[in-house]
Amino acid sequence: xxxxxxxxxxxxxxxxxxxxxxxxxxxxxxxxxxxxxxxxxxxxxxxxxxxxxxxxxxxxxxxxxxxxxxxxxxxxxxxxxxxxxxxxxxxxxxxxxxxxxxxxxxxxxxxxxxxxxxxxxxxxxxxxxxxxxxxxxxxxxxxx
Numbered sequence: 001x002x003x004x005x006x007x008x009x010x011x012x013x014x015x016x017x018x019x020x021x022x023x024x025x026x027x028x029x030x031x032x033x034x035x036x037x038x039x040x041x042x043x044x045x046x047x048x049x050x051x052x053x054x055x056x057x058x059x060x061x062x063x064x065x066x067x068x069x070x071x072x073x074x075x076x077x078x079x080x081x082x083x084x085x086x087x088x089x090x091x092x093x094x095x096x097x098x099x100x101x102x103x104x105x106x107x108x109x110x111x112x113x114x115x116x117x118x119x120x121x122x123x124x125x126x127x128x129x130x131x132x133x134x135x136x137x138x139x140x141x142x143x144x
């Protein structure tokens with residue numbers, strides 16, 4: 001009779017961490033983008049809002065792509081073949097994610113931000129998150 005090993009429940013091959021990261025970032029990005037587009041639907045759009053979305057995308061895209069590259073390198077260079085599924089992020093990245101989510105939820109719930117601000121910032125941010133998620137997935141496929 002084989003002994004039950006709880007450690008096996010949460011350990012995954014390290015390459016699967018890239019898949020998990022890609023799916024988490026892509027789903028989060030899609031949801032943020034969706035909220036931005038809903039807000040865009042509540043305003044009259046002029047040329048300024050899409051321009052600001054592109055600027056937001058560029059700023060966050062650079063930041064998220066840098067983070068994705070750092071995490072990909074950390075994951076692939078790990079000596080362990082199996083890692084806990086939550087190690088697709090490090091502690092600092094989890095703290096950044098918690099802060100950003102709490103700030104976004106709090107600001108939207110407070111009604112302090114206009115729909116135009118949420119529209120351009122969330123659509124740019126969501127697009128950047130989604131594309132960074134696709135970066136993880138591409139690297140997973142490339143490293144097969």
